[in-house]
Amino acid sequence: MNKKFLLLALLLATSFYPVGVSAEGNSITVSPALVDIEFSPDDTEKVTTFTLDNSYNAPVDITVELQGIDQQSGKIIPTTDVDIELLGAVRFSETLVTIPERSSRTVVASFQNLDSLSPGGHYGTIVFTQKRVADKDVSITQSVSVGLFLVKQGGQIRDVSVTTYRLKNIPFQLPSATLTEIKNVGNVHVVPRASVLVYDHSQNLVAKSIINEDSRRILPGSSLQSETKFVQSRRVWLPQKLTIVLEYRADGIEQIKQLTITKYYIPPYIFFVTPLILIGSGLLAKKYLLRSKLKKLRQETGSESDETIIKVRRGKSTKSPKSSPKKIVVKTIDTSLEP
Secondary structure, three states: OHHHHHHHHHHHHHOOOOOEEEEOOEEEEEEOOEEEEEEOOOOOEEEEEEEEEEOOOOOEEEEEEEEEEEEEOOEEEEEOOOOHHHHHHEEEOOOEEEEOOOEEEEEEEEEEOOOOOOOEEEEEEEEEEEEEEEEOOEEEEEEEEEEEEEEEOOOOOOOEEEEEEEEEOOOOOOOOEEEEEEEEOOOOOEOEEEEEEEEOOOOOEEEEEEEOOOOOOEOOOOEEEEEEEOEEOOOOOOOEEEEEEEEEEEOOOOOOEEEEEEEEEOOHHHHHHHHHHHHHHHHHHHHHHHHHHHHHHHHHHOOOOHHHHHHHHOOOOOOOOOOOOOOOOOOOOOOOOOO
C-alpha cells in the first residue's frame, strides 16, 4: 500500500513540468519548448523538428498529439478543446515514438497554410506523453506540453484593454504598487507593455512602475494580472497635486493609450511637524494674551507690582477709589427790571 502511495505521489509531482518531466534523476525532455509560426500569403508550409531526450536506463514509448490550450494565471495548460482549423493544418512524422535508453529521437511537425485556415491566430499545445507501468496495479503518465502559436496574416487584430487598475497606497502618500489586469481583445496573441508614471506639479517624473517586464504573452480573450512596485526617482518636499498616468499598448501597436488620475500628496514630515507648530503657536498666543492683559491692568491700577495687579483681578485692591470732586453749578438770575 505504501509503495502504491509513493508512486501516486510521484505521478502528481511530475505531471506539471512545462518542458520536461523527471523522477529519481531520470527525465524525458523536449525541445524547442515553444513553436511560433506565422504564415504570409505566399507561404504554403513550415516545418519544426522536435528533439526528444530519454535519460532513463530503459526504452520509453512517447505518444505525440495536438491538444487545445488554455491560459490561466499566465500558464499554458492543455485542454481537450482543440481548434478544428488548426487540427487539419498540423501533421506529425510519427505519433508513437520509441526512444532507446539514454538516447534521443526526433519528430517532425509540418504546418500547412490551408485555405480552410482563417486569418488571425490559432493556438494549441503539442503534447508528448509517456506511459509506463510502475506496478501491476499502478501506471505513471508523464507528459511534456509545447505551446503552439500560429498566426495567418490577412486579418490580425492586435488590441488590449485595461479591465482592472488600482493603486496601493496610504492616503496622501506616494503609491507603493499598482494592481492591473490587461485583457487581449484582439484575435492574435500579444505581449502587453504598460507603465504607471507619477509626475509632480512641474511635470517632473517622481516614480515609475513597469508592468510585464518579463514579456509574457496573452492569448485572445485571456488576461494578464500583475502587481508591480513603484521605483521612486525624485523626492517631493512640498504638499502638492500629483498626476498619475497609466500608459499601455501591445507589441506591434504604435498607438499608446492612457488613463490619467490626480491625487494630493503631503510629505510625511508634515504630519510630524504640524502638531509641533500648532502646539508652539498656541503657547505663544497664550503668552501674548497674558502679557496684553497685564499691560492693561498696569494702566488701570497705576501699579507695576504683579502682586497688586493680581489682587485687583481678584477684586481685592488695596487702594481705595479716589472720590471725584463734586461739581457746583451756580446759576445767576437777573432780577433787574428795565424802565
